[in-house]
Amino acid sequence: MLTFLAGLGFGLSLIVAIGAQNAFVLRQGVRREHVGVVVAICAASDAVLIAAGVGGLGALVQRAPTVVEVARWAGAAVVLGYGFLAARRAWKGSEQLVAAPAGAMPDAGRRLRPAVLTALALTWLNPHVYLDTVVLLGSISSTYGDARWWFGAGAVLASILWFSGIGYGGRLLAPLLARPGAWRVLDAVIAVIMLAVAVSLLTAR
Structure with missing residues (x-):
């Protein structure tokens, strides 16, 4: 149990920092668009990666710097692209940025594929x-030796709790974002976050 709790705490310490992925999940949660799918993709992806790390894949990744380098540039391009879209929304504004009212069907008429591809990317x-x-x-x-899988299980639970929290809890911010102007501010913040993440990727060594 102590090993499990250690994994839970360590997992939260890694994931809580606001980054590109968290900003996207939060925005989906506030707009109530495909929240369950996006949360499931992010949490399941983390579970796969954590299992790979606990299973020893980390040592192999460290020995393949070319893979990390390619992922670094590809990731920076994706994050910059999403940041550009957020900046454009913040600059132009749109009536479509109004938060969905409670009880509405937010997924109606919305395309699932872009949300899935963005979450994956x-x-x-x-x-x-x-x-x-x-x-x-x-x-x-x-x-943690033989108990390392309990540590990994705790980290997986941390991921599930965090993404579920910001995804489904994002709707609590809807009253604060009932006006398009508020969405422009949120998108401006997201654009800055994306830019900072992209710069950190490009300058990482």
């Missing part, structure tokens, strides 16, 4: 995700 093309889950978490878990 911001997860699997982000080198920080690999470094945190596969390399760092995998290395820490190895210190």
